Amino acid sequence: MSKIADRDQTNTMLPDTSPGIYAYCLTMTPVAFPHTMTGIDGMHKVYSVEQDGIFAVLSNVSLQEYNEETLEKNMTDVTWLAARAKKHEEIIEFVMTNNLSNQNETSPSSHSPSLHISSSFTKGSMGEKEWGGESEVAEKYYTPVVPLRFCTIYKNLEGFFKAVMPHKEKIISFMNYTSDKLEWSVKVFCDKTVVMNNYDRNKEQSPFANQTSLLPGEAYLLKKKARKVQEERFRIDLQAYLKDIDYTLSLYTDRYRFLQCTNKSIHNRSLDMIMNAAFLVEQQALNAFKNTLDKLAEKYRDEGLVFGVSGPWPPYNFCPAL
Incomplete structure (x- = not known):
């Protein structure tokens, strides 16, 4: 024995x-x-x-x-x-x-x-x-x-x-x-530096871009105000991106659930997590789901978004309460 x-x-x-x-x-x-x-x-x-x-x-x-x-x-x-x-x-x-x-x-x-x-x-x-x-x-x-x-x-x-x-x-x-279904995890991360640099490259569109002959104090306040406008624009754009990602992926999934985003100390990436979701995907929709993720990743690459996808997992997030 x-x-x-x-x-x-x-x-x-x-x-x-x-x-x-x-x-x-x-x-x-x-x-x-x-x-x-x-x-x-x-x-x-x-x-x-x-x-x-x-x-x-x-x-x-x-x-x-x-x-x-x-x-x-x-x-x-x-x-x-x-x-x-x-x-x-x-x-x-x-x-x-x-x-x-x-x-x-x-x-x-x-x-x-x-x-x-x-x-x-x-x-x-x-x-x-x-x-x-x-x-x-x-x-x-x-x-x-x-x-x-x-x-x-x-x-x-x-x-x-x-x-x-x-x-x-x-x-x-x-x-x-x-x-005929399995759970897949989709996480979206954001490189805010890329986004803000894009805004800076397009600063000619800013109402504050053509200001000249400013005193040092005025220039500082104007720059601060411009940054605040960019931050608000960033927030609005981000909401639009996530709404598009959410709707597009939902077309190829049976059910999905949003989970709490984790901080950098947990997910071990230098980027901020802005979306954490679990999707229950049918076998027949898996290829379409994968192809859609590829397209979304390419679509938002220049916007500073990075996709992390893993699976298949046991259906942790969809189990009945026992």
Whole structure:
């Protein structure tokens, strides 16, 4: 018996160290996990448990480490949080792309709907997926899932299914609804320097451009007023750009949702994030969605806008409340 199994057995026998249940996602398709795949704690194995046609993807965790008090403290530790959030995401993605239909290289059966995509997105560093127009990745069937929130933990299986099964119809309905859809993230960043330089190049259009013979104090105030006018023009133009981007992309998506923009310390770019949105895209609309993004990126390149696109992701932002 392995050390992990011994530890699990010991935890079961001692109430004060008994393992809890960490939940990653729900699906309607069985998944076989490698023996080497461990859960969020890097120790316990990942497994699935089926009840009434719903498969829950789980792993055991120590309730000494994953209790409310300890988690509240660890959530402020960026290193602890990043590593475990990445692991949480990787396991859900494994479920999406490694159902038994994929493993057997067969088409998905009628009772386990999956999304078939030939994607031109490649997997980059740290799990981030980026637009990769030059390379094609293997075709895959994406199994619909209901991703659960990071650190969804129960004391035992009974408590978990007691919380989940009252929502059975809602869960199945959502997975059927997303069987041909996946979530894509679109972020728009702005290089304000480029925009303001464009305004400066067109300063002959400014009502303040032809002022001459001004005293130093007057020149300073006039320059300050001109900058204020440019700032207001920048704000108005930006709203028009975003309205156009929003409307154009919405034509090729089933649903979309605007999310909070993050600051530079989080997104690690030198530019300001001005749009952060999630789009639920149908398989048949994916190429049109991609081509539209390419056109928008080209259209607004000279306006100082930069597009960041990633996916496919589990439908985090469209899941029903459980």
